[in-house]
Amino acid sequence: xxxxxxxxxxxxxxxxxxxxxxxxxxxxxxxxxxxxxxxxxxxxxxxxxxxxxxxxxxxxxxxxxxxxxxxxxxxxxxxxxxxxxxxxxxxxxxxxxxxxxxxxxxxxxxxxxxxxxxxxxxxxxxxxxxxxxxxxxxxxxxxxxxxxxxxxxxxxxxxxxxxxxxxxxxxxxxxxxxxxxxxxxxxxxxxxxxxxxxxxxxxxxxxxxxxxxxxxxxxxxxxxxxxxxxxxxxxxxxxxxxxxxxxxxxxxxxxxxxxxxxxxxxxxxx
Numbered sequence: 001x002x003x004x005x006x007x008x009x010x011x012x013x014x015x016x017x018x019x020x021x022x023x024x025x026x027x028x029x030x031x032x033x034x035x036x037x038x039x040x041x042x043x044x045x046x047x048x049x050x051x052x053x054x055x056x057x058x059x060x061x062x063x064x065x066x067x068x069x070x071x072x073x074x075x076x077x078x079x080x081x082x083x084x085x086x087x088x089x090x091x092x093x094x095x096x097x098x099x100x101x102x103x104x105x106x107x108x109x110x111x112x113x114x115x116x117x118x119x120x121x122x123x124x125x126x127x128x129x130x131x132x133x134x135x136x137x138x139x140x141x142x143x144x145x146x147x148x149x150x151x152x153x154x155x156x157x158x159x160x161x162x163x164x165x166x167x168x169x170x171x172x173x174x175x176x177x178x179x180x181x182x183x184x185x186x187x188x189x190x191x192x193x194x195x196x197x198x199x200x201x202x203x204x205x206x207x208x209x210x211x212x213x214x215x216x217x218x219x220x221x222x223x224x225x226x227x228x229x230x231x232x233x234x235x236x237x238x239x240x241x242x243x244x245x246x247x248x249x250x251x252x253x254x255x256x257x258x259x260x261x262x263x264x265x266x267x268x269x270x
Contacts, residue, residue, distance in 0.1 A: 110161035
């Protein structure tokens, strides 16, 4: 084979390969754009039919992953690669790959169960897997939360389903837990009446459920009064901070001394 034949062969092969690579890149870009459009249309159609947002995002994730896999297989087929060989490679990969996939499949199965059992939905404020936040999305393998300090956090569905789930938005009202430590010389019964009047003026306190204000404990400093108003879950933090201000304002207006631990000092002369 002379140099001319070799140059002709290389130029032809490189040209064909370059065309295929450029075509594959074009297929990938256009395919990804089309997948985004298709998933958007599916989710928009479900939203118009008033389908639950949690189910809408979950099915959208499934559709996006399935279409992306089909796109990759199509591009590999365009290059003449037998995609069935990849299944054989995965089957013979051994225990390591199987163990890794078992975790993903566990998260997928947990997400499916949560979608059926519906312990929470998008927009609920929950504590799952030790993380508290507002549910942003129930994904294929993980649940996305936005924490109160505005941090996007993803918790694996397996951890969510296998751990305790606290849904603070499931019930319409929630009790705010606050306490007031009083000095030893303060009459706790008078303090209870003053706190009741102050809490009644806080906006968004539930008028149908009277606040629970009573003596919680008595320690060396003085009596401890529990101040527990009820409010709608949407107004929890507003009532929480307003209750703190009401306690401080009531103590200041009543002129009560600051609670300080009692100390007894003995002077022993030798």
